[in-house]
Amino acid sequence: xxxxxxxxxxxxxGATVVITHRLRENMQSEYESWLExxxxxxxxxxxxxxxxxxxxxxxxxxxxxxxxxxxxxxHLREWMDSPTRARLIEKVQPLFVTNDxxxxxxxxxxxxxxxxxxxxxxxxxxxxxxxxxAIYPLALGMPLVVKPMLQAVGVSGNPFIATLVVTSLxxxxxxxxxxxxxxxxxxxxxxx
Numbered sequence: 001x002x003x004x005x006x007x008x009x010x011x012x013x014g015a016t017v018v019i020t021h022r023l024r025e026n027m028q029s030e031y032e033s034w035l036e037x038x039x040x041x042x043x044x045x046x047x048x049x050x051x052x053x054x055x056x057x058x059x060x061x062x063x064x065x066x067x068x069x070x071x072x073x074x075h076l077r078e079w080m081d082s083p084t085r086a087r088l089i090e091k092v093q094p095l096f097v098t099n100d101x102x103x104x105x106x107x108x109x110x111x112x113x114x115x116x117x118x119x120x121x122x123x124x125x126x127x128x129x130x131x132x133x134a135i136y137p138l139a140l141g142m143p144l145v146v147k148p149m150l151q152a153v154g155v156s157g158n159p160f161i162a163t164l165v166v167t168s169l170x171x172x173x174x175x176x177x178x179x180x181x182x183x184x185x186x187x188x189x190x191x192x
Contacts, residue, residue: 014049015073017080018171019066019102022163027095028056031064034092041084042068047075050124054135056163057143062097063163076104097160126190134178138170 023031035053043051047070054065070076079085080102089100146166150156183190 014069014071015076015104016067016069017076017102017104019068019100020163020167021064021066021092021095021100022097022160023056023062023064023095024097025062027062031092031095034088034095035064035066038085038088041088042079045070045075045079045082047071048079050128052128052131054139057139061143061163061166062159063167065167073104080104130182130186130190134174134182135170138173138178142166142170142173 021031039051042048049069049071051069052067054067056063068076068079070079093100143162143166146162146169147156150158150162150165155161
């Protein structure tokens with residue numbers, strides 16, 4: 001059964017943004033310096049909850065994925081549309097192969113709310129450990145699985161396609177296969 005959310009309800013449930021930045025070759029150190037500049041400003045924004053970075057695998061991809069969570073969609077959009085962020089994106093744009101790509105999703109704790117739960121959400125550090133322990137092996141292993149398939153179809157030299165396939169598979173596996181089962185497996189620890 002689906003439920004229809006009023007705009008006020010949607011704004012109060014939290015939001016996540018997934019940002020992907022594909023860098024020009026050998027620009028990681030400049031980008032890392034930029035991350036050190038933007039991270040504290042983002043983290044100081046009203047409603048900021050957490051920030052995760054999935055770094056590229058050397059020699060395979062040049063794409064960084066930044067996942068940022070806010071307590072409300074309104075707070076997230078305030079940060080994403082802020083003059084501070086716009087200025088910093090403009091500053092880093094020369095390092096990008098493509099634009100500042102991002103996707104905003106409402107519903108803060110979609111991986112950590114057990115079926116039938118009313119409002120219980122695990123503490124943030126446990127969410128962090130569970131998410132990181134699931135993403136880390138996928139981020140290491142998925143490129144090893146995908147690279148031979150891309151070589152077989154003759155597109156392995158295209159980092160845009162490789163990154164697109166790897167990240168889409170990691171997110172698919174996380175959302176549909178890993179997290180529903182993993183959170184059930186560690187549910188007792190996660191919610192205590």
